[in-house]
Amino acid sequence: MVLPAVLLGLDLGASKIVAVLALLDESGALNVTGASLASPEGGIWQGEINDMELTTRAINRAVEEAMRTAGQTRLEGIRVCVGGKQFKGENLRDSITISGADKVITPGDRDRVLDQATSNCKLAKEEQVLHRLPQMFHIKGQRDIRNPVNMVGESLEAEVRIIVAPAPVLGNIRRAMELSGLQGATLHYAPLASAEAVLSREDAENGAVVVDIGDQLTHLGVYLRGALFHSAVIPIGGMHFTRDLEITKHLGGISVAERIKRVYGTAIPSQVPPEEMIELEDEGRQVSRRELAEVLHARAVELLNMVLAEIGRSGLIHELHGGVHLVGGGSLLPHLPILAQNVLQRPRVLLGRVSGIQGLPQVTANPLYTNALGAVKSLARDLQESASKARGGDGLWGKFKNFF
Ligand SMILES: Nc1ncnc2c1ncn2[C@@H]1O[C@H](COP(=O)(O)OP(=O)(O)OP(=O)(O)O)[C@@H](O)[C@H]1O
Numbered sequence: 001m002v003l004p005a006v007l008l009g010l011d012l013g014a015s016k017i018v019a020v021l022a023l024l025d026e027s028g029a030l031n032v033t034g035a036s037l038a039s040p041e042g043g044i045w046q047g048e049i050n051d052m053e054l055t056t057r058a059i060n061r062a063v064e065e066a067m068r069t070a071g072q073t074r075l076e077g078i079r080v081c082v083g084g085k086q087f088k089g090e091n092l093r094d095s096i097t098i099s100g101a102d103k104v105i106t107p108g109d110r111d112r113v114l115d116q117a118t119s120n121c122k123l124a125k126e127e128q129v130l131h132r133l134p135q136m137f138h139i140k141g142q143r144d145i146r147n148p149v150n151m152v153g154e155s156l157e158a159e160v161r162i163i164v165a166p167a168p169v170l171g172n173i174r175r176a177m178e179l180s181g182l183q184g185a186t187l188h189y190a191p192l193a194s195a196e197a198v199l200s201r202e203d204a205e206n207g208a209v210v211v212d213i214g215d216q217l218t219h220l221g222v223y224l225r226g227a228l229f230h231s232a233v234i235p236i237g238g239m240h241f242t243r244d245l246e247i248t249k250h251l252g253g254i255s256v257a258e259r260i261k262r263v264y265g266t267a268i269p270s271q272v273p274p275e276e277m278i279e280l281e282d283e284g285r286q287v288s289r290r291e292l293a294e295v296l297h298a299r300a301v302e303l304l305n306m307v308l309a310e311i312g313r314s315g316l317i318h319e320l321h322g323g324v325h326l327v328g329g330g331s332l333l334p335h336l337p338i339l340a341q342n343v344l345q346r347p348r349v350l351l352g353r354v355s356g357i358q359g360l361p362q363v364t365a366n367p368l369y370t371n372a373l374g375a376v377k378s379l380a381r382d383l384q385e386s387a388s389k390a391r392g393g394d395g396l397w398g399k400f401k402n403f404f
């Protein structure tokens, strides 16, 4: 690939389709040059496309507007975030004997042990492996190796996490890309994109959780030693908070409840004076702001307890020193991070901040763009890695060999 390259990141959410355009230059810097949002108008439900026409129309709108704002007409790489209630993850392991006489582990050995570990997964007929994510390698007498290539060992064991989804769900997303004229897009599991966007290298090393509270779903990923060790999808998102308000307080319809949630909502009732009332103009009556907060609080506690259960399931609860990073529109409910500190019993809960990507601060600092930015960032990293491999590596020798 020739640099500078124009990269497109997409996020297909239930409430909005996001397109971000960024320029990857020769120095490896990534600059956002255009971005846009478009509503899929119900075309996406819980991460899956349920109306191809509505979805492709929204993708086209978002991409065209992002290209227009960036003044770009070409695209060198496309990556799209995917997720949904049918995405599953599983940790697998297996080992092989190293056959070479010198017992040096080759890239082929690394691939072979990963293939073997992955083949231990019992897939349903319609399921497909979307990602095979190496976690750790072990050789007899030495554990927790990140990359075993060129090391010596009698045997090689691999731990890997795979992400699986129904082939039709993935196939329809690929088809939506093609119908929108976006050939060659790579699909990327949303919690990987969230982590790429907001976790520093140290956070992911020291153990961190990303929690993406979307409209209909919450995705989470648990990272340790730079690798994904647990992921999950919880069927609760911001929409459930809004619905609760409407069902219990009859605010005058979902769109009124949504507005009231965004303007007056909080996850901690005691942050609101008990006597404060909100005027419902269309209804001609008032409603207590504290009572609204109590409804939101109950749903937030339910969601956070489910997040806590998933963190527990990862078996890493005592190893997470890099904090819990909240992303997605649902995380914007005021005081949610403070409530999460209590429920999750973690001192470090923060709103995820995107790093390592410059340009348009109204995009890079806006949580609605987080996953699309993560998609672009991970694509840029993959492109740089494969370019470096094609050049024969950028190690010290790689840098100096041209001088000899
Ligand atoms: N200020 C706010 N306070 C509370 N909730 C908010 C706020 N702003 C947005 N939200 C909620 O964020 C949700 C949308 O989040 P997001 O844009 O991340 O979802 P999505 O990616 O479209 O959906 P999904 O990931 O579930 O497919 C909506 O339910 C909305 O009510």
Ligand SMILES: [Mg+2]
Pocket: 012, 013, 014, 212, 214, 215, 328, 371
């Ligand atoms: Mg989302």
